[in-house]
Amino acid sequence: MRQGNGPADKASRSPGDAIVTYKAGRHFLQIPGPTNVPDRVLRAMDMPTMDHRGPEFQEMAKRVLTGIRTIFQTKNPVVIYPGSGTGAWEAALVNTLSPGDLVLMYETGHFASLWKKLAERLGLRTEFIAGDWRHGADAAAIGERLKADSGHEIKAVCVVHNETSTGCVTPVGDVRKAIDAAGHPALLLVDTISSLGSVDYRHDEWGVDVTVGGSQKGLMLPPGLSFNALSDKAIAAQASAKLPRSYWAWDEMLAMNPNGFFPSTPATNLLYGLDAAIEMLHEEGLGNVFARHQRHAAATRAAVEAWGLEVLCADPAQHSGALTAVLMPDGKGADALRKVILERFDMSLGAGLSKLADKIFRIGHLGDYNDLTLIGTLGGVEMGLQVAGVAHKAGGVQAAMAVLAQSGAAEARQAAE
Amino acid sequence: MRQGNGPADKASRSPGDAIVTYKAGRHFLQIPGPTNVPDRVLRAMDMPTMDHRGPEFQEMAKRVLTGIRTIFQTKNPVVIYPGSGTGAWEAALVNTLSPGDLVLMYETGHFASLWKKLAERLGLRTEFIAGDWRHGADAAAIGERLKADSGHEIKAVCVVHNETSTGCVTPVGDVRKAIDAAGHPALLLVDTISSLGSVDYRHDEWGVDVTVGGSQKGLMLPPGLSFNALSDKAIAAQASAKLPRSYWAWDEMLAMNPNGFFPSTPATNLLYGLDAAIEMLHEEGLGNVFARHQRHAAATRAAVEAWGLEVLCADPAQHSGALTAVLMPDGKGADALRKVILERFDMSLGAGLSKLADKIFRIGHLGDYNDLTLIGTLGGVEMGLQVAGVAHKAGGVQAAMAVLAQSGAAEARQAAE
């Protein structure tokens, strides 16, 4: 059994085991989430659980419930669940829709497909606009479909902002415009799980009705919390939505949250962490956070290009700031490469999912992350390509350094403004 | 703004605030859950999040998924959710029942009532056997009702093992016998949220079909994980159960868990804590854990009796080992007392809920807890009664000490065997 700096007290647990091997240095967790949780967040969570009905909790919860709105860039309520992002997908649907309702979804990749499957399990009908897993959702195509739906059978449009399986970003504002241009009343539900706190996302400005988020990506928390940001229209939709719901129901949340309380026991210690994370994102400044991610993504793409490899996302305007998916050259398996990199360089990369399995690897460069860790990450990929015997040109790290040395985060942001 | 040893980095957050006041010593969190999380669990959680698709996670997850069975005393699978206990209530129902199914529930108190309300929101019909909130569920009454249900309209019987709002324990084994004696095929669903790891609970031996558990009580974790322990019959019930389900669905969990993986992102760091907690419970020995709780409950009741106050639970055979609810003498509000105790002695006690509001206070004595902390707890209650001017006799702590000094945990267990 091999062990890095994993949870303590595991050593020699089973007397019969082989000797545990401490592995020196920090693991590089470069999957596109969960991300590297900063010490400040972990330490904030490492405090005594408090009475979730008492005044100290109340004060903290009010601060968190207000603060989280700023991250979604909304003035409306954000509902916080103990649960994974999948749960928040479910919440978005059950609070707004009725059995048999038709939902228009867009096949941006694996996670869009999972959301579709979830919708079907809940008794919704779904329609999928086919995609090639190399682009974000096509707002025009959505608009066309809605225009054709003169009877307004479609009750909601669901898109994934940052498709974690491909690294392509959907222009959510354009989707909104397409819906409006079609004069269609469908709700707009958006998954921003892997972009929240990493890639610019504007719940209010873009007119999103329900935004689905998770804690374990740009929010820099461990997994275990998920979110629904709401529009007034979404809140109103509860009244007619007939899907059965209780745990995910917004009504009691919205009734109790203003006082700093929750209908069922909240995940107190994760809320401590969220409190710290919101504060940290504001200290850096959301604009700086987004610029940092764009800069790291650009450096990563420069490395991929130098290696002579191809970035999966085919539209330069849609490259994700949070992760970069890289196509393997013909005939080489991505999973063998990832295994070499894990075992030899102690770095976890994201795998290709479903139809992309073994065809791509994904480099997560989101969350609590900086230039030198990115260089280490890209160094691990470049050395891994060499050790695994994958055809490539050297010089990827060098190319990335050129990008990073050219301008710091501050300059990068200034330039972007 | 007052602050104890709460999450760090909160000090002086708002420049305009009054000065933060450090409050010396540890807060006494004596609500009946969440409980005091031991350092060993908090520190285990305070480790880097790992790749939930990698080999190190897999190894840890397998250990946890096996270990948790021993706590439920089952050889069958236990499903672990990121979510609160309320979610696991929902899970128990949606995986086994269909819209409009009739469920027989027993009004043991506030939490039984909440579960009933949740069932109704999901589209189930419920029937409530009335209770006085001073007893556990009456197995005989359940048996009578089932015998009368010759058409087997009732699809499930739901009881709360340890009613957290009252401190009364339902004899679950007797309920099983009553169902069997009635020759009724109803499923038996049991909530053991506040007893798991504190009060003896035997999923397999008692023939329970779905047991609902949570992390934040006897398991000594922060809130954020919940559980369903299953019987073969419950697993089979999925096939015909028509309630829509996705997040809570067991099928993918049962398919993936044997490999140490989960269908959606698990709450990794809470699993680290669970790993540690299971290990700790085994180090002490489950039998010793239960005996310790019984001993502390007996000492607490001795104190209540000495004060001349009344324990809410009216049946000595059903006193909870996890908490003790105490009736206020006429005319005095429990919440005013709790407020005095919180402000003056930095201890949180549980409030009376719904129809017991302001009429009782609840002393949690479960989880990571020992004799001297119990003495401190009871001292806080006794001094609080005095400071708040509640009529009582002195000597409660003295009476509790007599119980505790009489025999240690080891002896207590021996005697119990």
Add this chain to the structure above:
Amino acid sequence: MRQGNGPADKASRSPGDAIVTYKAGRHFLQIPGPTNVPDRVLRAMDMPTMDHRGPEFQEMAKRVLTGIRTIFQTKNPVVIYPGSGTGAWEAALVNTLSPGDLVLMYETGHFASLWKKLAERLGLRTEFIAGDWRHGADAAAIGERLKADSGHEIKAVCVVHNETSTGCVTPVGDVRKAIDAAGHPALLLVDTISSLGSVDYRHDEWGVDVTVGGSQKGLMLPPGLSFNALSDKAIAAQASAKLPRSYWAWDEMLAMNPNGFFPSTPATNLLYGLDAAIEMLHEEGLGNVFARHQRHAAATRAAVEAWGLEVLCADPAQHSGALTAVLMPDGKGADALRKVILERFDMSLGAGLSKLADKIFRIGHLGDYNDLTLIGTLGGVEMGLQVAGVAHKAGGVQAAMAVLAQSGAAEARQAAE
């Protein structure tokens, strides 16, 4: 092997060992130091070590070096050493004295005796004014001796402010007055290791030349830091002091500290903790901290009296706020009692030292401590007395509760002013 919530990752370390036993609940560390370290301090220390020559360290160090002065109630520099209190004793002597110098010390107890022995090992001559280990130093006796020293052979007077082995406090201000009244130029060196941050201590007002402190008592830190607070006269004494010194030498410290740096590598993470601890003491307010300790000491003495036992300190005006030493009734060994209390109730009490060995036990009630923990502590003593068969009357805890219920910390302070 038994284990409480000790350092993690120790479980099953040696496969051959017996099973490790988790011991539920928090250990009561009621020795008179090291004291219970609050989570906020432990968590502050649990952060990455930083470059002790960099700007971030510099900023923190300046804040700490300024803040620590307020705890000693001085405007003069305080030197901080990585080291134990014993080291700071040595530092006080080697920076101010020369080989063969005569030092007048006062036999208040074990620690005064150790300091004397240390002085002798360093090549100083010592003279001990005999004491009965039941009182603080007698200022009048010191004054008499100094008057008799017309040739000013005595170069320094050393007293222990709070004699940790007896629980008696020396009136340091009176010692200063006695020295002045004698017109004697001797330096006044005072050990406040177990009183700093617990019992009112005024370096400047009382005219102390060197005050010796440690981190692990009222400062609520783990052991590992110690202190010298200086007077101008002490600083000047370096010039003529001939004892060899390097590690403990003040000169480089005083030269570098104003810039936030140290001549050798400082104990960075302990400084993080000190930074937090100073902040916490100020949040509570030093006056409140002292009043809290007095109140707890009074309640403890009330318990001792109720048990029919005797407090070692024979002068009511000199009772320590930090600890209470209790005499065992004839013929009963204190160590057997302490063993029973440790094994049965998981509480550590202080032993009698040297000539008091086995004759007394010491209850520490200092540092991060509150009413209910004190009640638990006294409950452990009272139950221990019973279990160990030590003759005593019941009712000690009851008596302590009467004291504590009478007035809260705030009122206690108000009354004291």
Add this chain to the structure above:
Amino acid sequence: MRQGNGPADKASRSPGDAIVTYKAGRHFLQIPGPTNVPDRVLRAMDMPTMDHRGPEFQEMAKRVLTGIRTIFQTKNPVVIYPGSGTGAWEAALVNTLSPGDLVLMYETGHFASLWKKLAERLGLRTEFIAGDWRHGADAAAIGERLKADSGHEIKAVCVVHNETSTGCVTPVGDVRKAIDAAGHPALLLVDTISSLGSVDYRHDEWGVDVTVGGSQKGLMLPPGLSFNALSDKAIAAQASAKLPRSYWAWDEMLAMNPNGFFPSTPATNLLYGLDAAIEMLHEEGLGNVFARHQRHAAATRAAVEAWGLEVLCADPAQHSGALTAVLMPDGKGADALRKVILERFDMSLGAGLSKLADKIFRIGHLGDYNDLTLIGTLGGVEMGLQVAGVAHKAGGVQAAMAVLAQSGAAEARQAAE
């Protein structure tokens, strides 16, 4: 005020301050110590302080006192002090020497010079064999000098094993042989502060009399503990050594340590960390630890060479595995470069000290460290050189990757055997 993931609860401490800025990602602490403390060590330290006179401490201390010997590769006692390495230098001298004794020292660099100065402050006479700060100590020169000392005036030879200011290693075994060849009875005292646990060091095999170590380098702890490993001859030397000593005296340590106790209060929580660190080094295997450091040093030198810069250490056989000092090209200040790297890339590098000030920078690559972090480190240097406008060739990181990709740690060790 800028802040990375520093100690929590500092945010907004002073309302008047500018806004605190969270700086994303981990700081790269690449000074040659203190080093990056692994989570497992920090978390082990983040546990309640225990009674240092109780059985649980005793068990832990015995384990640590035994385990630390294996790190020094000695079967003899190792004395552990709360204190910095400077203190352990002092300890080595005061326990073995008398005022006016002549000590032969070797000018390997800044730290050898500091040790010399310390010896003089303690009243010893010193003789310095001049060095050029680009080599380790010359065993032959030492042997010559000793041969010339027919009267055995020289009582001890002091060398620094790994001169932290230069990155040159002294062949200690050769020094021993030279002493023996000279038939000289001088004691051999060696500073291994920055090599212990990083570069192979053999106290017994090399016949060292006192080895001086510290906690904050290869031992992966925060600063605050230091060590003396002893030979029988050193232990015997106490009898005649006349330098005054108390805190640093070995006698009481050696008397009490076998029982797991210490004469004064030990730094308990640092001992928890040491306990974990020793275990970790054994899990990796000391041989693997040393090979890992050699491999990283080789990769670093490959980078320096590719940049067209010069490594300070002039003898390839003496290159340190723990750090690499790099000479700046003419006319460029190293401190300006380090400032750029700190501000722009959040990495701390070591400065040139005393006569090397501003002429070199030092890259620490010791302790809890791995390939990708090294790549990040070297990337930071290469980008820093570019940003700061220091003349260099690109390709250093590329060269280092070639070294690292060639062979893993395991292969590297095998090859070395």
